[in-house]
Amino acid sequence: MNEFDIIQQFFHRPAKPEWLALGIGDDGAVIEPSPAQQVIVTDTLLEGRHFFAGTDARAIAHKALAVNLSDLAAMGAKPRWFTLNLTLPKVDKNWLAAFSEGLFRLADEHGVCLIGGDTTRGPLSISITAAGELPTGRPAFLRGGAQVGGRLGIVGGLGLAAMAVAAREAGNQASAAASQALDFPQPQLAAGLRLHGIATAACDVSDGLLADLGHIAQASSLGFDLDGEALAALAVEQDSQAAKLLFAGGDDYALLFVTSAGIAVPDWANDIGVAVAAREPNAIQLNGGPSWLQAGFAEALDKPGFQHF
Numbered sequence: 001m002n003e004f005d006i007i008q009q010f011f012h013r014p015a016k017p018e019w020l021a022l023g024i025g026d027d028g029a030v031i032e033p034s035p036a037q038q039v040i041v042t043d044t045l046l047e048g049r050h051f052f053a054g055t056d057a058r059a060i061a062h063k064a065l066a067v068n069l070s071d072l073a074a075m076g077a078k079p080r081w082f083t084l085n086l087t088l089p090k091v092d093k094n095w096l097a098a099f100s101e102g103l104f105r106l107a108d109e110h111g112v113c114l115i116g117g118d119t120t121r122g123p124l125s126i127s128i129t130a131a132g133e134l135p136t137g138r139p140a141f142l143r144g145g146a147q148v149g150g151r152l153g154i155v156g157g158l159g160l161a162a163m164a165v166a167a168r169e170a171g172n173q174a175s176a177a178a179s180q181a182l183d184f185p186q187p188q189l190a191a192g193l194r195l196h197g198i199a200t201a202a203c204d205v206s207d208g209l210l211a212d213l214g215h216i217a218q219a220s221s222l223g224f225d226l227d228g229e230a231l232a233a234l235a236v237e238q239d240s241q242a243a244k245l246l247f248a249g250g251d252d253y254a255l256l257f258v259t260s261a262g263i264a265v266p267d268w269a270n271d272i273g274v275a276v277a278a279r280e281p282n283a284i285q286l287n288g289g290p291s292w293l294q295a296g297f298a299e300a301l302d303k304p305g306f307q308h309f
């Protein structure tokens, strides 16, 4: 099976949205752009770094697309199309069939269309570029857009994916819920679209709450007061280890946002704090909450979020 057969059998699909003049099969795709602002995102997943060797191909495909869709959600965009650069060590039809199934299940759920890509041989790597559109007249949510008095909201869970990583690294089996969170993260696209008119800043939580909130704090030159009672209610278990993962565990792809000053967090999200004037040395402070949460917070502050270099 050569690369053209692979593309034809596993990635080429006849259905074509009206804005796609030409899809997979030529030197490039041709699209009819809409007048809306476009958001472009890209992310790479490497075996051994972003997923354990031997992970189900459905999960690998799901995650490769989900992390990109999560970035689009955090910008407030509706996904339209994506490209797939796939590097494979060998041609394994069963693996490709599972990969294709996982990819298109998520793509179809969100109405996003695969319009091209590249297929090469080498160590397993999946790189996706995706594009989405902003609703007319609505700006993208920027990390630097938070204002003093804005409430901090979150949609999606925290710390569960990191629990699965910890279990697997220790050679144990993760709980079903933790495995699901790690392998099949759900991009918060509907929430991202509903936040227009409510939020001024947003970020998806890929590197841990403190690390990603730190990006908003730094870009907006603000601090944050976190609500210990609200965060304790989000913890998976009531102990300092779970609390540490809540603050510093990555891979959850929850959607973090800051409302306009004086606007409440909507009831379909969790209110976890408020933006305050910047202060040093710690821009992020935890107020109240049980002692196990405070202990996990202190530990998490010592450990910055995941960094490649």
Ligand code: ADP
Pocket (backbone or CB within 6 Å): 007, 011, 023, 024, 025, 026, 027, 028, 029, 084, 085, 086, 114, 115, 116, 117, 118, 119
């Ligand atoms: P070229 O030699 O011009 O780069 P390719 O043989 O790489 O062309 O690709 C042929 C067509 O198949 C192109 O339309 C390309 O976008 C598409 N394609 C290649 N690999 C993939 C893939 N993994 N997923 C989706 N489309 C792909």
Ligand code: MG
Pocket (backbone or CB within 6 Å): 117, 118, 119
């Ligand atoms: Mg090519």
